[in-house]
Amino acid sequence: MAARTVTVGSSSGLHARPASLVAAAAAEAAEPVLIARVGEEGVDASSILMLMSLGIGAGEEVELTSDDEAGLDKVAELVAADLDAS
Amino acid sequence: MTAPVSPRVLAGVGVGRRAVVGPVVQVREPVEVPEDTVVVRDGVPVPEEELADTVLAAFRTVSADLSARAARSSGSLAEVLGATAQIAADPALAARAKRELAGGKPPVAAVRSAVGAFIDMFTAAGGLMAERVTDLASVRDRVVAVVAGQPAPGVPDLHEPSVVVARDLAPADTAALDLRYVLAIVTELGGPTGHTAIIAGQLGLPCLVQVTGATSLEDGTRVLVDARHSTLEVSPDDAAVEAVAKRTEAERALEEDTAPGATKDGDPIDLLVNIGTAADAERAAAADDARTVAGSGLFRTEVLFLDAQTAPPVAAQQKEYTAALAAFGGRKVVVRTLDAGADKPLAFATLPGEENPALGVRGYRIGRIHPQLMVDQLTALAAAAEATGTQPWVMAPMIATPAEAAEFAADARAAGLAKVGVMVEVPAAALRAKEILEQVDFVSIGTNDLAQYAMATDRLKGDLADLLDRWQPAVLDLVAATARAGTELGKPVGVCGESAADPLMALVLKGLGITSLSMSLGAVPAVRFALRHHTLEQCQAMAAAALAATGPTQARDAVVALLDPTTRDLLA
Structure with a gap:
């Protein structure tokens, strides 16, 4: 199981459009991608509802894990990007 | 033949000044579906072991339908529909509905309870999350309608300039309107300074609120909506339609x-x-x-x-x-x-x-x-x-x-x-x-x-x-x-x-x-x-x-x- 620790880059945190894009990317991965606050239990990142229910804000660190390393990197990249800016 | 007993002119409270003529499109209320509704496909009740598949298929149907509507729309409407489609396809909702079914809940109750759990959680969280509650409720009502074999609630697809009629329009309903095809908005409830009226005013659409009986008009009925005179005329005659055309022309001249x-x-x-x-x-x-x-x-x-x-x-x-x-x-x-x-x-x-x-x-x-x-x-x-x-x-x-x-x-x-x-x-x-x-x-x-x-x-x-x-x-x-x-x-x-x-x-x-x-x-x-x-x-x-x-x-x-x-x- 591969893991990445990433700082949330979107200014609104993982809500609305950023959450939508991250969930869509996680759904594309070949294996489930889990997302969690560092040290907490992970939830399915392809669920926009679970993702939003974490209430993760801008600048918070999150831990991503998956057996699909390429898919994991794609999700990590989106979490780190400022998706509100575009 | 006796004349129809239904009144030809309904009174309301007008917002704006313009008058238009067009066909009625009713915004459907969420259907009242009992919790223990028997799910029927092709005329026969669905066997218990297939209920989970049927319910999950309903979530997929709703998501696909919303995605298709999003693809045909643009701007904020496309975004709202796309986001709702994504919620309908959410794996957490499907998993939860499946668990409720396995626990013995009938299908309609299982859907309501699965979506309801998130509605409660998001309502309690407030702020940005509470804003998704409307989308969740819309997903819930649509999936329940599909499971029960009923028509989908909410604002239907508009294909021609139409008079949109509703009991009341939620802000989300207004956002979901394809404005290219909205001639006027008519509601049974609402006040002249309420949300719908203000939005209609901003959009420059004639609007009538407080029109008793409006929701019993058949889809496709031609009506004349006159905001200035606060009336809705059913099947107006040629003279009335011509008068509206003249008035519109004079307003353009202004x-x-x-x-x-x-x-x-x-x-x-x-x-x-x-x-x-x-x-x-x-x-x-x-x-x-x-x-x-x-x-x-x-x-x-x-x-x-x-x-x-x-x-x-x-x-x-x-x-x-x-x-x-x-x-x-x-x-x-x-x-x-x-x-x-x-x-x-x-x-x-x-x-x-x-x-x-x-x-x-x-x-x-x-x-x-x-x-x-x-x-x-x-x-x-x-x-x-x-x-x-x-x-x-x-x-x-x-x-x-x-x-x-x-x-x-x-x-x-x-x-x-x-x-x-x-x-x-x-x-x-x-x-x-x-x-x-x-x-x-x-x-x-x-x-x-x-x-x-x-x-x-x-x-x-x-x-x-x-x-x-x-x-x-x-x-x-x-x-x-x-x-x-x-x-x-x-x-x-x-x-x-x-x-x-x-x-x-x-x-x-x-x-x-x-x-x-x-x-x-x-x-x-x-x-x-x-x-x-x-x-x-x-x-x-x-x-x-x-x-x-x-x-x-x-x-x-x-x-x-x-x-x-x-x-x-x-x-x-």
Whole structure:
């Protein structure tokens, strides 16, 4: 199981459009991608509802894990990007 | 054959002025589906071991349907539909519904309970998450409809220009309307200053609220919606349809006049537009036809705050204010400081659980618990003034006493703002308008709230709409008292409520001594036309006649009687 620790880059945190894009990317991965606050239990990142229910804000660190390393990197990249800016 | 017994003309309360003819499209209410509905496919009940697949297929169907609609739409509508489609496809919802089924719940109950768990969680979280609750509820109702084999609730796809009819339109329903095909909006509930009416006004759509029986019209029935006369005519005859066409043509002709707002004899009055965002400002400032305006008489800053969980930082506010001031390029912009509370709750500034929020901590009173909000806003406005070289006119809402006005004026001036005013929307402020105007540079009358408080009638209570009539003489008295104080002290008194958008009322307001009228962009041409065809003396005679009337109908009729005969067709 591969893991990445990433700082949330979107200014609104993982809500609305950023959450939508991250969930869509996680759904594309070949294996489930889990997302969690560092040290907490992970939830399915392809669920926009679970993702939003974490209430993760801008600048918070999150831990991503998956057996699909390429898919994991794609999700990590989106979490780190400022998706509100575009 | 006997004539149909159903009445051909339904009465309502009109918003706007235009008349249109088109086919009815009903917005479907969520169907009442019992929790234990037996799920039937191809005429036979679905066996228990296939129920989970059937329910999951319903989630997929709803998601695919919403995605397809999103693909056919554009802009914010496409975004709303796409986001809802993604929620319908959410694996957590499917997993939860499956678990509920396995636990023995019948299919409809399982769907409701699965989605309901998230609705409860998101409602409790508030802020940005609470905004998704409408989407979740829409997914729930759609999936339940598919499971039970019922037609989908909500706004149907529009394929031709149509009259949209609903019991009531939720904000989300309004957002989901494909505006290219909306001719008019008709609702059974709602009030003339409620959400639907205001949105329709901003979009320039004719709207009727409080139309009993509207939801029993068949889809496709041709109707004539006349906002000015507050009527809906079923299957109108050729003569009526032709009259509407003629009226529309005459209204178009109005739109060629772009002269500055003034009476026939050249007495000026500023025609301004109400805005909520910098984007609104850009749209209004760019208008180069009869909608051309002298600036904005009401910049409702709370729109900036509505989506926020915490107060927006000074820098973000400054950016938006600067953009709005810049859009008008030195024209007058009247900025209203945060007006939260009552029907405009904000996550971070509203006291929860007030028994009577319209009479509670709202508007300027928010400063009693959150003083920093006002400090930040005044700082951001002063910075925007500095950046653009344009001094905004800044006013506080819900001022009740001269002391409050003095306190706000001192704070605003200390922040570096030069033009300071307050809203007059509490009857106490109208009665003491002179003492209040002595403290500030200008006032602006919010006629919607002024009527609500003067008539002790909730603005959101549709069935009391007659009491909220803008022609109620008691409300006119309060407006007149405020205008008189302004004339006496030589200070501007504007009107920025719905009254300003009514061309007949505009004549009365001019006659009372009001110096500016702020309205939605679409209302400007008719108001400009009305003023341009009457002298100041005529306006004053109309004002006197309206004040002398015994009731709202009599007041309006008295003004109609004094109209220049050539304008009667368009204005009466």
